[in-house]
Amino acid sequence: MGNSRAYPVLRTSDPAEAYARAERLRALLETCEDEVSLYAELLTAADVRRMAEVLPGARLDHLDVRTGPEGEYLRFDLDPRTAEDAALEPHLPLNVMVDVPTGSAEERFAAAVGRGTAAVHWCGRWPADPETGSVGSPQCDGVQIVFHGDRSQWGGWAEHHTVFVHVSKFGDEPRARKLAAVIGSEVLGEAQLGW
Template identity: 30%
Template sequence: MSNSYAQAVLRTPDLGEALGIAHQLLALADTSGMDVTFLARVHTSQALEQLSEILTDLSWWSESADRPASSEDGADPAGHLPVQVKSFCQKPEAVDGFLAAVGDGASVVCWDLSSWPEAPEIGLGIGGERGAYVSLCVNAHDLYLDEPSDDHTVYVHVKQVEAERAPWLAAQVGLHVFGKLVMADD
């Protein structure tokens, strides 16, 4: 685990638009070693079953303070709904299946990139090494699903010492950053 710093570049009710911007940002980056992390709030057994089929090494934990349970306990997650699930190091091809399984639930797709491109006009070389990510928060405003919403937010992640890369990246896809640069536990 490492920490990157994330800043929002788009908020829209149109999931297709959000995915399109995420893909434009991915096209800027070195994606040769890319993998994806998924996080979702799951309310139904059907969604849980579909996610279990799509994702390997699925971790989960109960959202109920009265009935705490997790994948570490060996308990059945279907008996503890709603739960949050997380899966690391997945193939990018799993994104569509993940989003279909989650449906209108809150979720995050986080693409882990090899590096961001050089940005000579702001004095930055190639950037990344544990600080190059794109996150799509579906039906959520934040990276941890604490702020459910009816729209979707795209974030770029950078190293804290390269904070000026976030507005530069946004500009490369015709957007501007908004909100604060926030620490993200990747």
């Protein structure tokens, strides 16, 4: 991508609200890529089972690198739909990172998020805005939800969920303010390094 600038435009303790407002912003993109990126940290066996239902066949892996007795990398290889909790628990925490067709799983994914950090990334291009002089940047533009976090780069855990709008690598606060207003909010802080 193009090292976008990400402006936080919503913080809420309600993941459904974060999703709904982010989806409203996503609908404003002039173009949206055919795939959306999903990421989640899975801290419990229940988290693993919910994500396996939402993202069947997605590769789950250990959150931290694990090695075997001869230094080989260990992969998570159980079927999360059939494995007992007692078999899953020694492998926790796990994560999942996958690209899926836009519109196919995002709402169910948001509803399945547990207590771990998770994210949804819609990339696209904002339309030109003659009023602010803004033009779209297909390498940078998009909408992101970070569940249990307030950093676009997923730094640290938070109780709340944050919606970001991504814009040009040079920043575009006027566009970010207009987008925030569409969802009844405002820019909630400085621009952060995006994707």
